[in-house]
Amino acid sequence: MPEGHVLHRAARLQGKRFNGCEVAVESPQGRFSAGADQLDGQTLEVIEAKGKHLFYRFESSDVLHIHLGLFGKFRLSRPPFPEPSPACRVLMSTSDDQLHLAGPNQCEILDPEATADVMDRLGPDPLRGPADGAEDFGRRLSTRKIPIGRAIMDQKIVSGIGNVYRSELLFMLGIDPFTPANKLGVDDVERLWALTVDELKAGERLGRIVTVTPDDSDGAKRRELAAGERLYAYKRDGKSCRRCHEPIVCADIDGRNVWWCRSCQH
DNA sequence: GTGTCATGCGTAT
């Protein structure tokens, strides 16, 4: 269940184990057998993330492109390796480490040009720290009349934000999700970019999304907050706002739910 | 066991 922080964390943790290693690749499920054969025995040079996409660059210049979609999951293990699930699309191993992938939306081999095309289609990624990120993000928002709550889910505008971060970021800045994207002030755009960078980084480090900060949690550290205490808005409809105690509300934008506080966000 | 739901996205209508 991946937003951008999950993919960057995967690139970092998997990279520690596999970058520079000759890997065995198979597809127990069989749906990626030809691709697995092509990669089997090659040296994996580096794993890279942009937005919600992962790119595994191999010595031959083959690039394994993975997008987890809604269901995809990675599992890393050390020997003795567990039995792969029947749905295991890709199993990548060295003698010391094994990566198990099930349920990806996309799993394909690209050449470097096609890889660049995929990356170019994505908006700036807050976790890649582009120097002009805020300006680029602002430019992409400025021409759009769609609600900001829809715009920040559009991976061509900013890459890596998903449904949890959408509700959380807008709550934290007091922005109504239905505000037209092009009506956001320069200050709000900058604050939104900066907060997105901070929150995605925190999620990458922690391995989970925790936005509630000590001020709103009696000083408890983020890492220690129990499930149900970690978020401000996401899936909290009917519960009381952690800041003003009015009820959190929920609406559908493009078939995905958004949660917000009518009193704090406008 | 069956049904439902989910942190996503592309394509068709």
Place this chain on the structure above:
DNA sequence: TACGCCTGACACG
């Protein structure tokens, strides 16, 4: 706007 795609966890009987 609807549907298809991919999997697994959990609620319910």
